[in-house]
Amino acid sequence: MPLFEISLVISELIALYLLRYIWQSGDILFFKISYSIIAIIPFLDPLFIFWITNMPSRQAEIFQDQQRLNTDVLNRWKHVLDEKNPQRKFRFWRNMIEMNKNDDS
Incomplete structure (x- = not known):
């Protein structure tokens, strides 16, 4: 197999892992769908998804603005x-x- 096809297969295997990671995360449904669409793009998906899903965790209730x-x-x-x-x-x-x-x- 040529190098391109091997790297494509590896990229998509990583994408499968990322899809599992995305859907088990605590993000809202909109983000899960958006990240999933991005994750199936070959080659750039691992770097981009790991970068974009690295959001800070939710703050404790006492630090959140309760007045909307x-x-x-x-x-x-x-x-x-x-x-x-x-x-x-x-x-x-x-x-x-x-x-x-x-x-x-």
């Missing part, structure tokens, strides 16, 4: 933004920063 239509950022900072006096505004701002200093870590 609005954010809580405005609610937390509204009293600072509404303050007219610059000195009081700065104090409010500083208190909010000190209070939430470790939120990002």
Whole structure:
């Protein structure tokens, strides 16, 4: 068998493994179908699928935004933004920063 045919067979064997990997993953159906279509393309499928399916895992519930239509950022900072006096505004701002200093870590 020529080298091209051997590499094509190897590529498709890898694609079969990738299809099994894709359909056992926890991705949504749209991604599973999309990845499956990409996986059957010869030669580039292993590299591309392994690269594109390397998504970060879901965050814990506490880190997810639970409010779908609005954010809580405005609610937390509204009293600072509404303050007219610059000195009081700065104090409010500083208190909010000190209070939430470790939120990002």
